[in-house]
Amino acid sequence: EIVLTQSPGTLSLSPGERATLSCRASQSVSSSSLAWYQQKPGQAPSLLIFGASSRATGIPDRFSGSGSGTDFTLTISRLEPEDFAVYYCQQYGSSPQTFGQGTNVEIK
């Protein structure tokens, strides 16, 4: 099983600042089969990024993903008020599929 470790656990930032979230895999993620999801309180997760760097439909370009192998990054260039949420990475290239434990991006 591929274990995904996200850091930091909590990121305290102000609107307009840049957020950098990390996701590290215990072994190489095949074919960059890595996704990022956003979850707001009381809501289902929603897809942001897939294939490590492709934005899902309707996702603004302030969200970008990068990385390969075992190290992946989600960057939010300028935080908007609606971006404060929990973010999860997921690898879907091998079974069992696994999620990271999440990074909470909170308002400073």
Add this chain to the structure above:
Amino acid sequence: EVQLLESGGGLVQPGGSLRLSCAASGFTFSSYAMSWVRQAPGKGLDWVSAISAAGSTTYHAVSVRGRFTTSRDNSKNTLYLQMNSLRSEDTAVYFCAKAGEYSVYDKLDYWGQGTLVTVSS
């Protein structure tokens, strides 16, 4: 518009059974793999299972293998999760999610709102 509507959650005693359903609409259900993902109260996401578009292949997390069974009825556009021998640690909101293609090895591009399963005496 893609819609996924889970049902069947509720309170069940340890050792009991429950069957969850996920009614899909707005897309060609038989063309896409589907998954179940759960979230315990205040915790992160936990992948439970996946099933191929035709229903011929299923995968389950080690924690539920032998107790949970995933199936689908493509004629009814419905995904199922049969949960037996339930434990307190199975308490969670259960989400169904649509994969981006026929294979289970794909991102989850649409999610339902979830149904709460509580295992308690």
